[in-house]
Amino acid sequence: AQSVTQLDSQVPVFEEAPVELRCNYSSSVSVYLFWYVQYPNQGLQLLLKYLSGSTLVKGINGFEAEFNKSQTSFHLRKPSVHISDTAEYFCAVSGPSQGGSEKLVFGKGTKLTVNP
Amino acid sequence: DAGVTQSPTHLIKTRGQHVTLRCSPISGHKSVSWYQQVLGQGPQFIFQYYEKEERGRGNFPDRFSARQFPNYSSELNVNALLLGDSALYLCASSFYGALNTEAFFGQGTRLTVV
Numbered sequence: 092a093q094s095v096t097q098l099d100s101q102v103p104v105f106e107e108a109p110v111e112l113r114c115n116y117s118s119s120v121s122v123y124l125f126w127y128v129q130y131p132n133q134g135l136q137l138l139l140k141y142l143s144g145s146t147l148v149k150g151i152n153g154f155e156a157e158f159n160k161s162q163t164s165f166h167l168r169k170p171s172v173h174i175s176d177t178a179e180y181f182c183a184v185s186g187p188s189q190g191g192s193e194k195l196v197f198g199k200g201t202k203l204t205v206n207p
Numbered sequence: 208d209a210g211v212t213q214s215p216t217h218l219i220k221t222r223g224q225h226v227t228l229r230c231s232p233i234s235g236h237k238s239v240s241w242y243q244q245v246l247g248q249g250p251q252f253i254f255q256y257y258e259k260e261e262r263g264r265g266n267f268p269d270r271f272s273a274r275q276f277p278n279y280s281s282e283l284n285v286n287a288l289l290l291g292d293s294a295l296y297l298c299a300s301s302f303y304g305a306l307n308t309e310a311f312f313g314q315g316t317r318l319t320v321v
Contacts, residue, residue, distance in 0.1 A: 127312075132314075133314060134314045135299075183249075193310070194252045194255065195250070195252065197250050199247075200248070
């Protein structure tokens with residue numbers, strides 16, 4: 092079974108500062124890793140994903156993440172945040188559930204607040 | 208192109224009632240998954256349907272059921288509603304339903320049980 096731990100429930104940061112949102116996962120099999128963003132009263136939007144290949148993954152809106160297999164981590168980074176990045180961010184791992192279905196296992200989320 | 212559409216966007220039900228939530232996937236997508244997101248938590252997997260057959264079920268009671276229609280749209284049904292069923296219900300569609308396929312989420316249905 093897979094699990095995801097997002098180490099920070101809330102991250103406040105000033106505009107134009109760098110940010111890192113931390114994510115650790117646990118799995119006994121190879122996994123695929125995702126970061127989603129959720130704006131207030133919205134669904135989830137995919138920021139980026141790691142399937143295979145290069146461990147540094149670039150996504151939308153200037154975000155990137157690095158897959159570290161030895162540390163079972165997939166931390167999300169942005170070098171300079173904007174007010175509009177204020178949202179909740181979810182790390183997710185996909186792995187098989189019964190019947191071989193697609194199943195995303197999400198962390199509890201990190202609320203990023205960007206202050207002026 | 209239209210994204211994943213869910214209806215209704217909000218609804219309020221009384222304990223013990225039944226509710227049906229609807230989802231239309233992106234055109235061409237054959238897989239639909241349902242997730243429950245309780246306030247302050249990440250989404251939790253409820254069901255996946257692919258080509259009209261149930262492919263997976265999360266750890267939810269039998270009060271929860273779903274189905275997928277020939278046009279790939281889907282319904283989630285919840286019977287005997289409890290206060291704890293209050294949540295945002297998210298529908299996600301993908302083309303293959305495979306583990307490495309990107310899932311696109313709808314805006315969700317906010318269910319409040321009183």
